[in-house]
Amino acid sequence: MKLTSGYARVSTAEQTADSQRDALNAAGCSRVWTDTASGATTSRPQLNDLLSHLRDGDTLVVWRLDRLDRPLPHLLQTVEDLDERGIEFRSLTESIDTTTSGGKLIFSIFGALAEFERNLIRERTEVGLAAARARWRIGGRPPKMTANKIRQAHKMPSCKVRTP
Structure with missing residues (x-):
């Protein structure tokens, strides 16, 4: 069974991920993993758990690209790793969907x-x-x-x- 899973992240405990979770649920995510971590830190236990649950044919959805990873090279590597595992990726705010030719083109441009x-x-x-x-x-x-x-x-x- 192919799953659509969401990932939300806020930088501090004072912030809330409610709006991200609402958007991800509206996009059809069956479950949303949430981390509270600065964009500069690499410690993201919920993201690691989510990545371990994803299988070939699943889709990872984020509200915005910078919620997944801040530095562009790390973001590109994460999405490339997902692609190698057969996992699709979508970003709601930027309207990027690697299941489409246009989405793949945009991500290739980001890589360049x-x-x-x-x-x-x-x-x-x-x-x-x-x-x-x-x-x-x-x-x-x-x-x-x-x-x-x-x-x-x-x-x-x-x-x-x-x-x-």
């Missing part, structure tokens, strides 16, 4: 945008590091052993401190 963003970040990082190296700057944290501490260590009777 996420890859483009990752490449831009990598390019900017490489340019910034090259510019810093050209100015003889080294990235990272400052060393704990300052020049003064190294001199003091050398004065100690059994010093085996290597200088950088």
